[in-house]
Amino acid sequence: MSSNATLTTPSELVPINAGDTSWVLMSTAGVFVMTVGLGFFYSGLARAKHALSLLFLMMVSIAVVSVQWWLWGFSLTFSPTGSAFIGNLDYVFARNLGSVPHPNAPTIPGAAYFLFQCMFAIITPALAFGATAERMRLFPALAFLFVWSTVVYDIITYWVWAPKGWLLGMGLMDYAGGTPVHMSSGVAAVAYAIVLGKRRDYADLLHAPCPHNVTFVYLGTALLWFGWLFFNGGSAVAANARAAQAIINSHLAACVGGIIWVIMDYRHARKLTLIGFCTGVVAGLATITPGSGFVSSSSSLVFGLIGGGLCNLVVNYKRHLRFDDALDVFAVHYVGGLIGLVLTGIFAQRSVISLSYPSDTPWEQIPEGGWLDGRWVAVPVQLLAIVSVSGWSFFITFALLKGLNYIPGMHLRVSEEDEEMGTDLSEMGEVAYGFLHPDASSGASSDWGSAAAKQSLVVSGDTIRPMELEPTPSSSSTR
Numbered sequence: 001m002s003s004n005a006t007l008t009t010p011s012e013l014v015p016i017n018a019g020d021t022s023w024v025l026m027s028t029a030g031v032f033v034m035t036v037g038l039g040f041f042y043s044g045l046a047r048a049k050h051a052l053s054l055l056f057l058m059m060v061s062i063a064v065v066s067v068q069w070w071l072w073g074f075s076l077t078f079s080p081t082g083s084a085f086i087g088n089l090d091y092v093f094a095r096n097l098g099s100v101p102h103p104n105a106p107t108i109p110g111a112a113y114f115l116f117q118c119m120f121a122i123i124t125p126a127l128a129f130g131a132t133a134e135r136m137r138l139f140p141a142l143a144f145l146f147v148w149s150t151v152v153y154d155i156i157t158y159w160v161w162a163p164k165g166w167l168l169g170m171g172l173m174d175y176a177g178g179t180p181v182h183m184s185s186g187v188a189a190v191a192y193a194i195v196l197g198k199r200r201d202y203a204d205l206l207h208a209p210c211p212h213n214v215t216f217v218y219l220g221t222a223l224l225w226f227g228w229l230f231f232n233g234g235s236a237v238a239a240n241a242r243a244a245q246a247i248i249n250s251h252l253a254a255c256v257g258g259i260i261w262v263i264m265d266y267r268h269a270r271k272l273t274l275i276g277f278c279t280g281v282v283a284g285l286a287t288i289t290p291g292s293g294f295v296s297s298s299s300s301l302v303f304g305l306i307g308g309g310l311c312n313l314v315v316n317y318k319r320h321l322r323f324d325d326a327l328d329v330f331a332v333h334y335v336g337g338l339i340g341l342v343l344t345g346i347f348a349q350r351s352v353i354s355l356s357y358p359s360d361t362p363w364e365q366i367p368e369g370g371w372l373d374g375r376w377v378a379v380p381v382q383l384l385a386i387v388s389v390s391g392w393s394f395f396i397t398f399a400l401l402k403g404l405n406y407i408p409g410m411h412l413r414v415s416e417e418d419e420e421m422g423t424d425l426s427e428m429g430e431v432a433y434g435f436l437h438p439d440a441s442s443g444a445s446s447d448w449g450s451a452a453a454k455q456s457l458v459v460s461g462d463t464i465r466p467m468e469l470e471p472t473p474s475s476s477s478t479r
Helices: 019-043 047-077 110-132 138-160 180-194 202-207 216-235 240-268 272-293 298-318 329-347 352-357 378-406 416-421 423-428 451-455
Strands: 455-459 463-466
Touching: 019 047, 019 110, 019 216, 019 272, 019 455, 047 110, 047 138, 047 423, 110 180, 110 329, 138 298, 138 378, 138 416, 138 423, 180 329, 202 329, 216 240, 216 272, 240 272, 240 298, 240 352, 272 298, 272 329, 298 329, 329 378, 416 423
Parallel strands: none
Antiparallel strands: 455 463
């Protein structure tokens, strides 16, 4: 998806390649699984009374963003004839796709590239919801998904990957989404968390976080790890050696990230935790994403080591931050993406870029990498991308959320009573587990959104049960 991910220019006509098309379509399905895995990952880290709302948000992101992508998202993001800032409406309503290749993917049908990129657009705003867990209303989140995708994701991604994007034109190297996916969602998560404010029991949770289902975290990590191989490998938009190299790099960085995280945690707690390992894996994957198709396998170990280590330090420093990032989106995705972009400017190599070119291509026609190739401007360009993407995503997200808060019925945060009850019951009228249901023991039905239902509940930790009643003459015992 970067300028170096393809081996032709828009003017060159290359026959559709069945192998490349099959690989990209398979990668599309793999990246789709990542959003499902993210739901399990986030749900497991949250408390039980908020678990279902996070699963819902991940699934509804698929629906809302897919419609936006068909409507105008893909066109604004990848129009080859747009300006340096944003695309036009050449592809609105998915027009002019079909079998015509896109300049970024000249050996596959444009429809296949549309689908693959749609999966990236889906998971990006979904990542930001991790910072807002346990206190956000769901209905405004639907509007946020649609508008944010248009005014933040589409514009930033155009800068980075569109043929006329200004950051791509300056020589930015971002193979699979360090800037448009991880950094844009990570800083948007900060803006969302600031606007919402901290959870009512935030101080207690800093000292005693209570993920309700570590098995979900394990399952979510496994699905994310699996899908990430397609996320980065599919970004070659061809079944070639560079795609294989991106997968090798991604896997090794994930392994090292998980190992370094548990080692660093063990120094303090003398425990090897599954959550620590899983978080380190995600940090390693987020860090290697921008460089996965630019660096050697030896360099990928450095990405996992530095990314996992520094993200771990930021997570441990979170008590000093002024915002409540509930599930460490900023510490893992933003910091990981930032580190990965800088390291890509250092370790990117022409020898790896050449893997997507025919073997007889003259060496001087293959783009240079980073500092290892003597291209000293590489890191400054990467830093420029970090500053511009961070600024745009934060301020536009902040303004969008403030605007939504002023619209009647679109206030972003649940009430204190609803937060205590749990967003599952207060926002959805459903719960993830039967024992959390107010009338689970009796099987009776109620209007869970009514004031009477709310008043009949007692919330103790993660357990929601009917309020105990005083004995009455007609009842010898009560629950």
